[in-house]
Amino acid sequence: xxxxxxxxxxxxxxxxxxxxxxxxxxxxxxxxxxxxxxxxxxxxxxxxxxxxxxxxxxxxxxxxxxxxxxxxxxxxxxxxxxxxxxxxxxxxxxxxxxxxxxxxxxxxxxxxxxxxxxxxxxxxxxxxxxxxxxxxxxxxxxxxxxxxxxxxxxxxxxxxxxxxxxxxxxxxxxxxxxxxxxxxxxxxxxxxxxxxxxxxxxxxxxxxxxxxxxxxxxxxxxxxxxxxxxxxxxxxxxxxxxxxxxxxxxxxxxxxxxxxxxxxxxxxxxxxxxxxxxxx
Amino acid sequence: xxxxxxxxxxxxxxxxxxxxxxxxxxxxxxxxxxxxxxxxxxxxxxxxxxxxxxxxxxxxxxxxxxxxxxxxxxxxxxxxxxxxxxxxxxxxxxxxxxxxxxxxxxxxxxxxxxxxxxxxxx
Numbered sequence: 001x002x003x004x005x006x007x008x009x010x011x012x013x014x015x016x017x018x019x020x021x022x023x024x025x026x027x028x029x030x031x032x033x034x035x036x037x038x039x040x041x042x043x044x045x046x047x048x049x050x051x052x053x054x055x056x057x058x059x060x061x062x063x064x065x066x067x068x069x070x071x072x073x074x075x076x077x078x079x080x081x082x083x084x085x086x087x088x089x090x091x092x093x094x095x096x097x098x099x100x101x102x103x104x105x106x107x108x109x110x111x112x113x114x115x116x117x118x119x120x121x122x123x124x125x126x127x128x129x130x131x132x133x134x135x136x137x138x139x140x141x142x143x144x145x146x147x148x149x150x151x152x153x154x155x156x157x158x159x160x161x162x163x164x165x166x167x168x169x170x171x172x173x174x175x176x177x178x179x180x181x182x183x184x185x186x187x188x189x190x191x192x193x194x195x196x197x198x199x200x201x202x203x204x205x206x207x208x209x210x211x212x213x214x215x216x217x218x219x220x221x222x223x224x225x226x227x228x229x230x231x232x233x234x235x236x237x238x239x240x241x242x243x244x245x246x247x248x249x250x251x252x253x254x255x256x257x258x259x260x261x262x263x264x265x266x267x268x269x270x271x272x273x274x275x276x277x278x279x280x
Numbered sequence: 281x282x283x284x285x286x287x288x289x290x291x292x293x294x295x296x297x298x299x300x301x302x303x304x305x306x307x308x309x310x311x312x313x314x315x316x317x318x319x320x321x322x323x324x325x326x327x328x329x330x331x332x333x334x335x336x337x338x339x340x341x342x343x344x345x346x347x348x349x350x351x352x353x354x355x356x357x358x359x360x361x362x363x364x365x366x367x368x369x370x371x372x373x374x375x376x377x378x379x380x381x382x383x384x385x386x387x388x389x390x391x392x393x394x395x396x397x398x399x400x401x402x
Contacts, residue, residue, distance in 0.1 A: 004318040007310070043327040053357050060363045061299045068292035070285065078371060078386050085393040092397070141380065144284070209295075209364035210390065216361045217398030221336070223329030227353035228322045231310040234360070238303060 003228065010040060011232040018058065018240025023247060024257040025201070026264065028237055029055040029180045030114050033107060034267040037280060042229065044100045044280055048178030049224030052216050054237040055180045059208035061238055062245065066202035073144045076157060076195070077203045083164045084171030084185075084207055085214040091175025092215035096222070098176070104275030107177045111268030114183040115261045136160050146199050155196055163193040175215035180208040282377040294370055298363040302356050309344075309352030316349050365394050 001009075013035050014028075021028025029051055036047035066072045095103065137143060142157040157163070166188035170181040182204050189200035219225055274280045333339035334354050343351030368391050375383040 002319050002321045004314050006321065007314060040324075042324040045327045046324045053360060056360050056364065057299060057303065060295045060360075060367075064292045064295035064299065066292075067288045067295070070288055072288070074284070074288060074291065074371065075380075075383060078368075078383060078390060081368075081390045082386065082393070085390055085397070089393060089397050141382070210368060210394065213361050213364040214394050214397040217394070220357075220361065220398075223335050225334075225354070225357060226322075226324060226330050227309070227334065227350040227357065228313065228317075229324055230357055231306055231313065231353045234306055234357075235303065235310065238299075 007232040011236040014233045014236025015240040018237035019244045020260045022241035022244030024260045027182045045224050046226050049219045050230040050233040051178040053230045054234045055212045057238045058241045063206040071202040072206040077207045080167045081210045083167035084211040087168040087171025088175035088211045088214040091172040092218040101275040104271045104280040108268045108272030115264040117183045158194040163188045174211050287374040302359040305356030313349035
């Protein structure tokens with residue numbers, strides 16, 4: 001396959017992944033590495049490098065809109081970024097020690113987790129009170145408000161140490177596997193810290209760029225980022241997620257989500273199998 | 281008073297501009313790469329790293345100025361990696377204007393971690 005053909009098919013595959021990822025809210029970054037390794041026979045290290053670059057692009061692109069709409073909480077994001085970037089640096093350092101088959105199995109498990117991550121329950125209608133100024137959330141100024149139909153709704157973070165620890169894990173997975181690990185980040189903010197769903201998803205997205213940049217520097221110096229591969233992947237994923245975001249308001253996503261979830265499960269099982277049998 | 285809303289809006293604009301510039305550079309490098317190397321077939325099935333000049337910041341800049349297609353793509357990639365870093369630098373400045381000293385410190389810590397990942401290698 002010459003470079004024109006290879007770039008075209010990789011671009012098309014990444015476009016579809018980005019499109020489905022943003023339309024279903026499951027994230028496209030998580031399927032890029034399995035797509036490249038299983039469908040195109042790319043070495044998992046090049047795949048991780050390219051995926052990481054595309055994750056920075058989509059996260060920063062989407063974050064630019066969310067931040068301006070006032071959903072993301074910049075302070076909560078910044079505090080938790082200490083945990084995610086430290087985790088990402090540790091993950092990138094570990095990536096050179098862990099055998100590639102181990103990376104494949106771990107990625108397979110993360111894919112299965114992303115597909116079956118606990119479904120979110122509706123936000124309680126009663127708004128939480130302003131934080132006690134002497135509590136940890138109060139001292140760290142981890143409160144805010146977000147726009148909703150009935151006006152601005154205030155909220156404050158809870159269980160901050162637990163959330164911080166989970167974020168370290170999310171960062172480490174991101175650094176090891178070149179993914180955004182949005183599912184773990186949302187778990188930490190939505191379930192552990194009790195933040196409103198819209199705030200946790202958008203703040204998680206906002207943080208993914210910084211987390212990925214921390215490990216991308218290490219991967220760059222190690223020669224994992226091959227421009228001939230990063231180019232079609234990044235352009236494809238960002239074009240796809242822009243298309244997905246444009247359609248998001250009008251599309252019925254329930255069936256698509258089921259379909260995409262099935263794809264993620266299949267890729268996850270395939271990654272585990274390939275890792276287990278030593279093919280990756 | 282410099283409000284959270286203003287900080288959010290300006291940060292959003294910064295991110296958007298950086299992503300557009302990075303992707304434009306990657307696209308330009310990509311077109312050049314396909315014109316010059318389109319008929320070759322680069323192999324990604326076996327890992328052997330990338331040529332040394334694509335692994336260092338000065339190397340990428342030098343080759344990109346010499347019109348190397350892969351280096352121009354890599355330059356776009358470096359801009360993209362720099363985007364979240366710039367966002368954190370901007371946050372330091374924004375929190376300083378809000379007189380939130382705690383958050384200036386937190387942002388500087390994140391910045392130090394990022395710098396260690398990007399410059400702390402060898």
